[in-house]
Amino acid sequence: xxxxxxxxxxxxxxxxxxxxxxxxxxxxxxxxxxxxxxxxxxxxxxxxxxxxxxxxxxxxxxxxxxxxxxxxxxxxxxxxxxxxxxxxxxxxxxxxxxxxxxxxxxxxxxxxxxxxxxxxxxxxxxxxxxxxxxxxxxxxxxxxxxxxxxxxxxxxxxxxxxxxxxxxxxxxxxxxxxxxxxxxxxxxxxxxxxxxxxxxxxxxxxxxxxxxxxxxxxxx
Amino acid sequence: xxxxxxxxxxxxxxxxxxxxxxxxxxxxxxxxxxxxxxxxxxxxxxxxxxxxxxxxxxxxxxxxxxxxxxxxxxxxxxxxxxxxxxxxxxxxxxxxxxxxxxxxxxxxxxxxxxxxxxxxxxxxxxxxxxxxxxxxxxxxxxxxxxxxxxxxxxxxxxxxxxxxxxxxxxxxxxxxxxxxxxxxxxxxxxxxxxxxxxxxxxxxxxxxxxxxxxxxxxxxxxxxxxx
Numbered sequence: 001x002x003x004x005x006x007x008x009x010x011x012x013x014x015x016x017x018x019x020x021x022x023x024x025x026x027x028x029x030x031x032x033x034x035x036x037x038x039x040x041x042x043x044x045x046x047x048x049x050x051x052x053x054x055x056x057x058x059x060x061x062x063x064x065x066x067x068x069x070x071x072x073x074x075x076x077x078x079x080x081x082x083x084x085x086x087x088x089x090x091x092x093x094x095x096x097x098x099x100x101x102x103x104x105x106x107x108x109x110x111x112x113x114x115x116x117x118x119x120x121x122x123x124x125x126x127x128x129x130x131x132x133x134x135x136x137x138x139x140x141x142x143x144x145x146x147x148x149x150x151x152x153x154x155x156x157x158x159x160x161x162x163x164x165x166x167x168x169x170x171x172x173x174x175x176x177x178x179x180x181x182x183x184x185x186x187x188x189x190x191x192x193x194x195x196x197x198x199x200x201x202x203x204x205x206x207x208x209x210x211x212x213x214x215x216x217x218x219x220x
Numbered sequence: 221x222x223x224x225x226x227x228x229x230x231x232x233x234x235x236x237x238x239x240x241x242x243x244x245x246x247x248x249x250x251x252x253x254x255x256x257x258x259x260x261x262x263x264x265x266x267x268x269x270x271x272x273x274x275x276x277x278x279x280x281x282x283x284x285x286x287x288x289x290x291x292x293x294x295x296x297x298x299x300x301x302x303x304x305x306x307x308x309x310x311x312x313x314x315x316x317x318x319x320x321x322x323x324x325x326x327x328x329x330x331x332x333x334x335x336x337x338x339x340x341x342x343x344x345x346x347x348x349x350x351x352x353x354x355x356x357x358x359x360x361x362x363x364x365x366x367x368x369x370x371x372x373x374x375x376x377x378x379x380x381x382x383x384x385x386x387x388x389x390x391x392x393x394x395x396x397x398x399x400x401x402x403x404x405x406x407x408x409x410x411x412x413x414x415x416x417x418x419x420x421x422x423x424x425x426x427x428x429x430x431x432x433x434x435x436x437x438x439x440x441x442x443x444x445x446x447x
Binding site: 001060062063064065066067068069071072075076077079080158159160161162164165171172175176179185186189190192193196197200201204 | 288289291292293294295296297298300301304305308309382386387389390392393400403404407412414415418419421422425426429430433
Protein backbone atom coordinates (compact mmCIF):
# COMPACT_ATOMS: atom_id res chain seq x y z
CA UNK A 1 0.00 0.00 0.00
CA UNK A 2 2.77 2.43 0.88
CA UNK A 3 5.97 2.55 -1.15
CA UNK A 4 8.80 4.53 0.40
CA UNK A 5 10.62 4.85 -2.93
CA UNK A 6 7.60 6.33 -4.63
CA UNK A 7 6.88 8.50 -1.57
CA UNK A 8 10.38 10.02 -1.79
CA UNK A 9 10.05 10.61 -5.50
CA UNK A 10 6.65 12.28 -5.18
CA UNK A 11 7.79 14.38 -2.20
CA UNK A 12 10.41 16.04 -4.39
CA UNK A 13 7.86 16.73 -7.12
CA UNK A 14 5.39 18.19 -4.63
CA UNK A 15 8.00 20.31 -2.85
CA UNK A 16 8.79 21.90 -6.20
CA UNK A 17 5.14 23.07 -6.34
CA UNK A 18 5.37 24.62 -2.85
CA UNK A 19 6.88 27.95 -4.04
CA UNK A 20 3.90 28.44 -6.37
CA UNK A 21 1.49 27.90 -3.47
CA UNK A 22 3.47 30.23 -1.19
CA UNK A 23 3.69 32.88 -3.92
CA UNK A 24 -0.10 32.82 -4.40
CA UNK A 25 -0.59 32.97 -0.61
CA UNK A 26 1.78 35.93 -0.11
CA UNK A 27 0.34 37.84 -3.07
CA UNK A 28 -3.18 37.20 -1.80
CA UNK A 29 -2.12 38.30 1.69
CA UNK A 30 -0.65 41.59 0.45
CA UNK A 31 -3.81 42.35 -1.53
CA UNK A 32 -5.97 41.40 1.46
CA UNK A 33 -3.95 43.62 3.81
CA UNK A 34 -4.19 46.59 1.43
CA UNK A 35 -7.84 46.26 0.44
CA UNK A 36 -8.74 45.38 4.03
CA UNK A 37 -7.25 48.66 5.23
CA UNK A 38 -9.25 50.54 2.59
CA UNK A 39 -12.46 48.81 3.75
CA UNK A 40 -11.64 49.59 7.40
CA UNK A 41 -11.22 53.27 6.49
CA UNK A 42 -14.37 53.33 4.31
CA UNK A 43 -16.62 51.89 7.03
CA UNK A 44 -15.52 54.85 9.20
CA UNK A 45 -16.35 57.38 6.50
CA UNK A 46 -18.28 60.56 7.30
CA UNK A 47 -20.83 59.69 4.62
CA UNK A 48 -23.57 57.25 5.55
CA UNK A 49 -23.90 55.98 1.98
CA UNK A 50 -20.18 55.13 1.76
CA UNK A 51 -20.29 53.36 5.14
CA UNK A 52 -23.37 51.33 4.15
CA UNK A 53 -22.05 50.34 0.73
CA UNK A 54 -18.61 49.37 2.06
CA UNK A 55 -19.94 47.22 4.89
CA UNK A 56 -22.65 45.72 2.64
CA UNK A 57 -20.14 44.68 -0.03
CA UNK A 58 -17.73 43.33 2.60
CA UNK A 59 -20.54 41.34 4.21
CA UNK A 60 -21.57 39.89 0.85
CA UNK A 61 -18.02 38.82 -0.02
CA UNK A 62 -17.55 37.23 3.40
CA UNK A 63 -20.83 35.30 3.19
CA UNK A 64 -20.14 33.62 -0.16
CA UNK A 65 -17.67 30.81 -0.95
CA UNK A 66 -14.19 31.62 -2.25
CA UNK A 67 -14.56 28.87 -4.87
CA UNK A 68 -17.61 30.53 -6.45
CA UNK A 69 -15.90 33.93 -6.34
CA UNK A 70 -12.92 32.43 -8.17
CA UNK A 71 -15.23 30.96 -10.81
CA UNK A 72 -16.91 34.33 -11.18
CA UNK A 73 -13.59 36.16 -11.59
CA UNK A 74 -12.10 33.57 -13.92
CA UNK A 75 -15.03 32.64 -16.15
CA UNK A 76 -17.52 35.55 -15.95
CA UNK A 77 -15.45 38.69 -15.63
CA UNK A 78 -13.83 38.36 -19.10
CA UNK A 79 -17.36 38.11 -20.58
CA UNK A 80 -18.49 41.29 -18.81
CA UNK A 81 -15.44 43.54 -19.20
CA UNK A 82 -12.57 43.33 -21.67
CA UNK A 83 -9.97 41.99 -19.26
CA UNK A 84 -8.61 38.54 -18.96
CA UNK A 85 -6.33 37.50 -16.13
CA UNK A 86 -4.03 34.55 -15.77
CA UNK A 87 -4.96 31.83 -13.29
CA UNK A 88 -2.28 33.15 -10.91
CA UNK A 89 -3.62 36.72 -10.85
CA UNK A 90 -7.23 35.58 -10.64
CA UNK A 91 -6.26 33.39 -7.69
CA UNK A 92 -4.25 36.08 -5.92
CA UNK A 93 -6.97 38.69 -6.43
CA UNK A 94 -9.71 36.23 -5.43
CA UNK A 95 -7.90 35.23 -2.24
CA UNK A 96 -7.03 38.89 -1.59
CA UNK A 97 -10.58 40.18 -2.01
CA UNK A 98 -12.11 37.36 0.02
CA UNK A 99 -9.74 37.77 2.97
CA UNK A 100 -9.70 41.59 2.78
CA UNK A 101 -13.13 41.42 4.40
CA UNK A 102 -11.66 39.44 7.31
CA UNK A 103 -8.62 41.69 7.45
CA UNK A 104 -10.79 44.82 7.68
CA UNK A 105 -12.26 43.37 10.89
CA UNK A 106 -8.75 42.87 12.25
CA UNK A 107 -7.86 46.49 11.50
CA UNK A 108 -11.17 47.58 13.01
CA UNK A 109 -10.41 45.79 16.27
CA UNK A 110 -6.99 47.50 16.38
CA UNK A 111 -8.50 50.92 15.67
CA UNK A 112 -11.38 50.48 18.12
CA UNK A 113 -8.91 49.55 20.87
CA UNK A 114 -7.32 53.01 20.71
CA UNK A 115 -8.56 55.54 23.28
CA UNK A 116 -10.92 58.16 21.87
CA UNK A 117 -8.48 60.80 23.11
CA UNK A 118 -6.14 59.96 20.22
CA UNK A 119 -8.74 61.17 17.71
CA UNK A 120 -9.63 64.18 19.84
CA UNK A 121 -5.98 65.15 20.31
CA UNK A 122 -5.46 64.96 16.54
CA UNK A 123 -8.42 67.26 16.04
CA UNK A 124 -7.11 69.60 18.75
CA UNK A 125 -3.70 69.70 17.01
CA UNK A 126 -5.53 70.56 13.77
CA UNK A 127 -4.04 67.55 11.95
CA UNK A 128 -5.52 66.76 8.56
CA UNK A 129 -7.53 63.53 8.14
CA UNK A 130 -4.57 62.05 6.27
CA UNK A 131 -2.03 62.98 8.98
CA UNK A 132 -4.36 61.67 11.70
CA UNK A 133 -4.60 58.24 10.02
CA UNK A 134 -0.99 57.94 8.89
CA UNK A 135 0.87 59.48 11.84
CA UNK A 136 -1.38 58.88 14.84
CA UNK A 137 -3.94 56.09 14.38
CA UNK A 138 -2.33 53.44 12.17
CA UNK A 139 1.16 53.40 13.81
CA UNK A 140 -0.57 52.55 17.10
CA UNK A 141 -3.39 50.37 15.80
CA UNK A 142 -1.48 48.01 13.49
CA UNK A 143 1.44 46.57 15.55
CA UNK A 144 -0.79 44.92 18.20
CA UNK A 145 -2.88 43.15 15.52
CA UNK A 146 0.09 41.93 13.44
CA UNK A 147 -0.06 38.39 14.96
CA UNK A 148 -3.75 38.09 13.99
CA UNK A 149 -2.84 39.21 10.48
CA UNK A 150 -0.09 36.56 10.47
CA UNK A 151 -2.71 33.94 11.31
CA UNK A 152 -4.68 35.00 8.25
CA UNK A 153 -1.58 34.44 6.12
CA UNK A 154 -1.70 30.82 7.32
CA UNK A 155 -5.43 30.59 6.59
CA UNK A 156 -4.83 31.98 3.08
CA UNK A 157 -2.01 29.50 2.49
CA UNK A 158 -4.30 26.61 3.42
CA UNK A 159 -6.88 27.91 0.92
CA UNK A 160 -4.48 27.85 -2.04
CA UNK A 161 -5.60 24.32 -3.12
CA UNK A 162 -8.92 25.93 -4.07
CA UNK A 163 -7.03 27.68 -6.88
CA UNK A 164 -6.63 24.29 -8.57
CA UNK A 165 -10.26 24.75 -9.71
CA UNK A 166 -9.12 27.57 -11.99
CA UNK A 167 -6.13 25.50 -13.23
CA UNK A 168 -3.46 27.19 -11.11
CA UNK A 169 -0.80 24.55 -10.52
CA UNK A 170 -0.12 24.40 -6.79
CA UNK A 171 0.36 21.43 -4.45
CA UNK A 172 -3.02 19.75 -4.83
CA UNK A 173 -3.17 19.94 -8.61
CA UNK A 174 0.40 18.64 -8.78
CA UNK A 175 -0.56 15.75 -6.50
CA UNK A 176 -3.63 15.05 -8.64
CA UNK A 177 -1.51 14.99 -11.81
CA UNK A 178 1.02 12.69 -10.15
CA UNK A 179 -1.77 10.34 -9.07
CA UNK A 180 -3.17 10.20 -12.60
CA UNK A 181 0.25 9.33 -14.04
CA UNK A 182 1.24 6.67 -11.51
CA UNK A 183 -2.26 5.36 -10.65
CA UNK A 184 -1.13 5.56 -7.02
CA UNK A 185 -3.27 7.93 -4.95
CA UNK A 186 -2.21 7.20 -1.40
CA UNK A 187 1.29 8.69 -1.41
CA UNK A 188 0.66 11.93 -3.35
CA UNK A 189 -2.37 13.02 -1.29
CA UNK A 190 -0.86 11.94 2.02
CA UNK A 191 2.36 13.83 1.34
CA UNK A 192 0.49 16.91 0.10
CA UNK A 193 -1.48 16.86 3.36
CA UNK A 194 1.68 16.49 5.46
CA UNK A 195 3.39 19.38 3.64
CA UNK A 196 0.42 21.65 4.42
CA UNK A 197 0.41 20.65 8.08
CA UNK A 198 4.18 21.11 8.47
CA UNK A 199 4.31 24.47 6.69
CA UNK A 200 1.28 25.74 8.65
CA UNK A 201 2.84 24.68 11.95
CA UNK A 202 6.14 26.39 11.04
CA UNK A 203 4.30 29.55 10.07
CA UNK A 204 2.27 29.56 13.29
CA UNK A 205 5.47 29.04 15.30
CA UNK A 206 6.96 32.11 13.57
CA UNK A 207 3.80 34.15 14.24
CA UNK A 208 3.99 33.09 17.90
CA UNK A 209 7.59 34.34 18.11
CA UNK A 210 6.56 37.61 16.50
CA UNK A 211 3.85 38.01 19.13
CA UNK A 212 6.22 37.23 22.01
CA UNK A 213 8.84 39.64 20.66
CA UNK A 214 6.23 42.35 20.38
CA UNK A 215 4.99 41.78 23.95
CA UNK A 216 8.52 41.98 25.29
CA UNK A 217 9.18 45.25 23.47
CA UNK A 218 5.98 46.91 24.66
CA UNK A 219 6.36 45.81 28.27
CA UNK A 220 10.01 46.93 28.44
CA UNK B 221 -39.01 50.81 -21.25
CA UNK B 222 -38.81 49.85 -24.89
CA UNK B 223 -40.66 46.70 -26.00
CA UNK B 224 -37.34 45.18 -26.93
CA UNK B 225 -35.79 45.38 -23.45
CA UNK B 226 -38.92 44.12 -21.70
CA UNK B 227 -38.86 41.15 -24.02
CA UNK B 228 -35.24 40.51 -23.04
CA UNK B 229 -36.23 40.76 -19.37
CA UNK B 230 -38.99 38.20 -19.90
CA UNK B 231 -36.51 35.94 -21.59
CA UNK B 232 -34.11 36.26 -18.68
CA UNK B 233 -36.83 35.48 -16.16
CA UNK B 234 -37.99 32.42 -18.09
CA UNK B 235 -34.39 31.20 -18.43
CA UNK B 236 -33.83 31.60 -14.69
CA UNK B 237 -37.06 29.74 -13.95
CA UNK B 238 -35.76 26.89 -16.10
CA UNK B 239 -32.63 26.76 -13.97
CA UNK B 240 -34.36 26.92 -10.62
CA UNK B 241 -35.28 23.21 -10.28
CA UNK B 242 -31.61 22.23 -10.77
CA UNK B 243 -30.35 24.89 -8.41
CA UNK B 244 -32.95 23.90 -5.81
CA UNK B 245 -31.81 20.28 -6.07
CA UNK B 246 -28.21 21.39 -5.54
CA UNK B 247 -29.18 23.69 -2.68
CA UNK B 248 -30.82 20.76 -0.94
CA UNK B 249 -27.57 18.78 -1.11
CA UNK B 250 -25.65 21.80 0.20
CA UNK B 251 -28.07 22.14 3.13
CA UNK B 252 -27.87 18.40 3.84
CA UNK B 253 -24.05 18.40 3.94
CA UNK B 254 -24.00 21.56 6.06
CA UNK B 255 -26.37 20.05 8.63
CA UNK B 256 -24.66 16.63 8.79
CA UNK B 257 -21.17 18.16 9.00
CA UNK B 258 -22.56 20.57 11.57
CA UNK B 259 -23.65 17.73 13.85
CA UNK B 260 -20.21 16.05 13.58
CA UNK B 261 -18.39 19.38 14.04
CA UNK B 262 -20.41 20.48 17.08
CA UNK B 263 -19.91 17.11 18.78
CA UNK B 264 -16.16 17.17 18.11
CA UNK B 265 -16.00 20.82 19.23
CA UNK B 266 -17.68 20.07 22.55
CA UNK B 267 -15.59 16.96 23.21
CA UNK B 268 -12.26 18.52 22.24
CA UNK B 269 -13.02 21.87 23.91
CA UNK B 270 -13.92 20.19 27.21
CA UNK B 271 -11.10 17.66 26.74
CA UNK B 272 -8.55 20.44 26.53
CA UNK B 273 -9.64 21.59 30.01
CA UNK B 274 -9.68 18.08 31.48
CA UNK B 275 -7.83 17.32 34.69
CA UNK B 276 -6.31 14.24 33.04
CA UNK B 277 -3.14 14.90 31.07
CA UNK B 278 -3.64 12.24 28.33
CA UNK B 279 -7.10 13.60 27.54
CA UNK B 280 -5.73 17.16 27.41
CA UNK B 281 -2.98 16.03 25.02
CA UNK B 282 -5.35 14.08 22.82
CA UNK B 283 -7.79 16.99 22.53
CA UNK B 284 -4.94 19.45 21.98
CA UNK B 285 -3.37 17.21 19.36
CA UNK B 286 -6.65 16.89 17.46
CA UNK B 287 -7.25 20.66 17.51
CA UNK B 288 -3.71 21.60 16.43
CA UNK B 289 -3.50 18.94 13.72
CA UNK B 290 -6.80 19.67 12.01
CA UNK B 291 -6.43 23.42 12.27
CA UNK B 292 -3.07 23.12 10.51
CA UNK B 293 -4.50 20.90 7.74
CA UNK B 294 -5.94 22.24 4.50
CA UNK B 295 -9.62 21.26 4.23
CA UNK B 296 -9.58 20.58 0.50
CA UNK B 297 -6.51 18.34 0.77
CA UNK B 298 -8.17 16.56 3.70
CA UNK B 299 -11.29 16.01 1.58
CA UNK B 300 -9.19 14.55 -1.24
CA UNK B 301 -7.37 12.37 1.24
CA UNK B 302 -10.56 11.01 2.80
CA UNK B 303 -12.27 10.43 -0.56
CA UNK B 304 -9.39 9.18 -2.74
CA UNK B 305 -6.65 7.88 -0.41
CA UNK B 306 -8.59 6.39 2.50
CA UNK B 307 -10.26 3.65 0.35
CA UNK B 308 -6.74 2.32 -0.38
CA UNK B 309 -6.28 1.98 3.38
CA UNK B 310 -9.54 -0.01 3.54
CA UNK B 311 -12.09 2.68 4.47
CA UNK B 312 -14.33 3.29 1.48
CA UNK B 313 -16.79 6.08 2.29
CA UNK B 314 -19.52 7.44 0.01
CA UNK B 315 -19.17 10.99 -1.31
CA UNK B 316 -21.59 12.29 1.30
CA UNK B 317 -19.82 10.69 4.23
CA UNK B 318 -16.37 11.66 2.94
CA UNK B 319 -17.52 15.27 2.79
CA UNK B 320 -19.20 15.12 6.20
CA UNK B 321 -16.13 13.55 7.80
CA UNK B 322 -13.61 15.97 6.28
CA UNK B 323 -15.66 19.13 6.93
CA UNK B 324 -16.74 17.91 10.38
CA UNK B 325 -13.17 17.13 11.48
CA UNK B 326 -11.86 20.46 10.19
CA UNK B 327 -14.63 22.74 11.53
CA UNK B 328 -14.78 20.75 14.79
CA UNK B 329 -11.17 21.68 15.52
CA UNK B 330 -11.96 25.39 15.16
CA UNK B 331 -15.09 24.88 17.26
CA UNK B 332 -13.03 23.21 20.00
CA UNK B 333 -11.06 26.41 20.45
CA UNK B 334 -14.29 28.42 20.68
CA UNK B 335 -15.68 26.07 23.35
CA UNK B 336 -12.43 26.16 25.32
CA UNK B 337 -12.07 29.94 25.31
CA UNK B 338 -15.77 30.46 26.18
CA UNK B 339 -15.48 28.16 29.20
CA UNK B 340 -12.22 29.73 30.30
CA UNK B 341 -13.83 33.18 30.11
CA UNK B 342 -16.33 32.27 32.85
CA UNK B 343 -15.25 34.06 36.05
CA UNK B 344 -13.53 31.89 38.69
CA UNK B 345 -16.16 32.88 41.26
CA UNK B 346 -18.74 30.80 39.38
CA UNK B 347 -16.65 27.65 39.97
CA UNK B 348 -15.99 28.54 43.58
CA UNK B 349 -19.68 29.23 44.22
CA UNK B 350 -20.62 25.85 42.69
CA UNK B 351 -18.09 24.11 44.91
CA UNK B 352 -19.39 26.02 47.94
CA UNK B 353 -22.93 24.90 47.07
CA UNK B 354 -21.62 21.31 46.97
CA UNK B 355 -22.61 20.75 43.31
CA UNK B 356 -21.16 17.65 41.66
CA UNK B 357 -18.69 18.33 38.81
CA UNK B 358 -21.36 17.25 36.30
CA UNK B 359 -24.04 19.50 37.77
CA UNK B 360 -21.54 22.35 37.97
CA UNK B 361 -20.79 22.02 34.26
CA UNK B 362 -24.38 21.46 33.16
CA UNK B 363 -26.25 23.97 35.30
CA UNK B 364 -23.71 26.72 35.94
CA UNK B 365 -20.81 26.85 33.52
CA UNK B 366 -22.22 25.65 30.17
CA UNK B 367 -25.36 27.84 30.13
CA UNK B 368 -23.16 30.92 30.54
CA UNK B 369 -20.48 29.64 28.17
CA UNK B 370 -23.03 28.92 25.42
CA UNK B 371 -24.12 32.56 25.41
CA UNK B 372 -20.48 33.51 24.84
CA UNK B 373 -19.95 30.84 22.18
CA UNK B 374 -22.94 31.86 20.12
CA UNK B 375 -21.51 34.72 18.00
CA UNK B 376 -18.29 32.90 16.99
CA UNK B 377 -20.21 29.62 16.48
CA UNK B 378 -22.63 31.44 14.16
CA UNK B 379 -19.67 32.65 12.11
CA UNK B 380 -18.25 29.13 12.11
CA UNK B 381 -21.52 27.76 10.70
CA UNK B 382 -21.28 30.29 7.87
CA UNK B 383 -17.67 29.17 7.25
CA UNK B 384 -18.99 25.61 7.16
CA UNK B 385 -21.74 26.47 4.66
CA UNK B 386 -19.14 28.14 2.45
CA UNK B 387 -16.74 25.21 2.72
CA UNK B 388 -19.40 22.75 1.49
CA UNK B 389 -18.83 24.24 -1.99
CA UNK B 390 -15.55 22.26 -1.99
CA UNK B 391 -17.51 19.01 -2.47
CA UNK B 392 -17.72 20.15 -6.10
CA UNK B 393 -14.16 18.79 -6.38
CA UNK B 394 -15.28 15.24 -5.60
CA UNK B 395 -18.12 15.66 -8.16
CA UNK B 396 -20.90 15.75 -5.61
CA UNK B 397 -24.01 17.40 -7.06
CA UNK B 398 -24.19 20.35 -4.66
CA UNK B 399 -25.23 23.91 -5.52
CA UNK B 400 -21.86 24.84 -7.05
CA UNK B 401 -21.73 21.64 -9.10
CA UNK B 402 -25.27 22.13 -10.48
CA UNK B 403 -24.35 25.69 -11.46
CA UNK B 404 -21.25 24.45 -13.29
CA UNK B 405 -23.43 21.99 -15.23
CA UNK B 406 -25.89 24.75 -16.12
CA UNK B 407 -22.94 26.80 -17.31
CA UNK B 408 -22.03 24.04 -19.79
CA UNK B 409 -25.52 24.21 -21.28
CA UNK B 410 -26.01 27.98 -21.15
CA UNK B 411 -22.47 29.12 -21.78
CA UNK B 412 -23.32 32.72 -22.77
CA UNK B 413 -25.22 33.18 -19.49
CA UNK B 414 -22.14 32.36 -17.38
CA UNK B 415 -22.09 35.74 -15.53
CA UNK B 416 -25.79 35.45 -14.72
CA UNK B 417 -25.41 31.88 -13.43
CA UNK B 418 -22.50 32.71 -11.14
CA UNK B 419 -24.16 35.94 -10.00
CA UNK B 420 -27.27 33.96 -9.09
CA UNK B 421 -25.12 31.33 -7.37
CA UNK B 422 -23.42 33.96 -5.19
CA UNK B 423 -26.82 35.42 -4.33
CA UNK B 424 -28.20 32.02 -3.27
CA UNK B 425 -25.20 31.40 -0.99
CA UNK B 426 -25.66 34.87 0.48
CA UNK B 427 -29.32 34.17 1.27
CA UNK B 428 -28.38 30.81 2.83
CA UNK B 429 -25.70 32.47 4.97
CA UNK B 430 -28.28 35.03 6.11
CA UNK B 431 -30.56 32.14 7.11
CA UNK B 432 -27.82 31.19 9.59
CA UNK B 433 -26.89 34.70 10.72
CA UNK B 434 -30.40 36.00 11.45
CA UNK B 435 -31.58 33.28 13.88
CA UNK B 436 -28.16 33.28 15.60
CA UNK B 437 -28.51 37.06 16.20
CA UNK B 438 -32.01 36.50 17.58
CA UNK B 439 -30.88 33.68 19.87
CA UNK B 440 -27.94 35.78 21.05
CA UNK B 441 -30.29 38.60 22.08
CA UNK B 442 -32.55 36.13 23.83
CA UNK B 443 -29.75 34.43 25.77
CA UNK B 444 -28.10 37.67 26.87
CA UNK B 445 -31.36 39.47 27.73
CA UNK B 446 -30.64 39.16 31.45
CA UNK B 447 -27.51 41.28 31.19
